[in-house]
Amino acid sequence: MDREIASVEEKESDIFRVLWKWKLSIIIFSLTATIFAGIGSKFLPRTYQAEAIVYLSFSEVIGESKGNVKTSSITGIPGFTRLATNPQLVKKVIKKLDLKSGATDKPMFVEVLAGMLEVTNPTGKIPVAKKENFPGEFFALRAKGTDPKLIADIVNTWATIWIDENKKMKMGELTEILKITRTLYNQVKASLENDYGLRKTNQTMAYEFGKTNRTMILAALKNKLETQKQQLQAEPVFFIPAGTKISGQEYPPLNDNRVYLQSSILDLEVEIETRANSLKNLRNVPKNLQMALVSSGGVEVSKSMEVELAEKRIEANEVTFMLLSRRLRDVEVKLSGITSGIRLAYPSLVPNIPISPNPIKIVFYAAVISFILASIVAVSREHLYS
Secondary structure, three states: OHHHHHHHHHHHHHHHHHHHHOHHHHHHHHHHHHHHHHHHHOOOOOEEEEEEEEEEEHHHHHHOOEOOEOOOOOOHHHHHHHHHOOHHHHHHHHHHHOOEOOOOOOEOOHHHHHHHEEEEOOOOOOOOOOOOOOOEEEEEEEEEEOOHHHHHHHHHHHHHHHHHHHHHHHHHHHHHHHHHHHHHHHHHHHHHHHHHHHHHHHHHHHHHHHHHHHHHHHHHHHHHHHHHHHHHHHOOOEOOOOOOEEOOEEOOOEOHHHHHHHHHHHHHHHHHHHHHHHHHHHHOOOHHHHHHHHHOOOOOOOOOHHHHHHHHHHHHHHHHHHHHHHHHHHHHHHHHOOOOOEEEEEOOOOOOOOOEOOHHHHHHHHHHHHHHHHHHHHHHHHHHHO
16 A cells, blocks of 8 residues: 555656756746637637617506506517527528628528527526516627627627518508407497498387377367367256246256266366477477487377387496407507517617637736646657656
């Protein structure tokens, strides 16, 4: 055991002895490699990163309700980020900026540009759906490339097209909602108009029938009055001549029928006057108030089964029509003031400082690697010739 330990210590001593012996060569080699690495890093292509900041409103993008209209253009933040790198959207960026593939005149490949783009939140993490009811958050759109001005243009164009695409999606959804709502609205409106027409026709007929009926009743009462007046004139005042002795008394009994006729005539005259005034008032009702008079019960209405069903439909459809009118108005208002839910907070500036290559890292790693290689070569050479 002691011999093994002594052997290991002896080998370590030999390694340090060799390194110390060849220290000058190792240092010269390491310095030379480091200098060449530093000089070479100056000739490597620079990579720049441009960044635009957008504000994402969770309530608008995720689809929380606003007013009486609810939209959900994209389901959550993952869908939001997938839309950003959608091939169709990236293709529009290429077309907008007329990006070329290398030195050729062919358009840049979608996959190439998509590989240059990235969506992150300010902490650098890929955003995920929020469970909390936050109003919104800022996100960074980044692009990397060798041309600083070009990547700044790419990021800003990308953000603008992204915002417009989300707005179009929301507009398309709201337009479809508006179309369906308007169809239902028109159907209910047509049904109401048809039922209103049936009810109005019935009320008009009831009004005219009421006038005719009252006129006929009044005429019949007048005829009855004339008849009773004629009967009254024909009736004697007494049933027996005056002065006739009845049970030793002079008692001229009155004609009971005549008394009845006189009372009936008085009642008829009062009723005729009342009905005449009622008919006069009915005829003088303005046309725009005639239906209201019928509806309020001022005129008796005989309703058919069809009219009764129409009135039940009117009662139900009026509530539906009111709700659809409100919803239609809300959708139209929202459509007129539609926003994307994504806003460009800070457009990208042209970057001046490259993110790669990093000369300090290159020099550091070159020094470490060259030192290790030189040490390995020195130790190997020493053992090879020993």
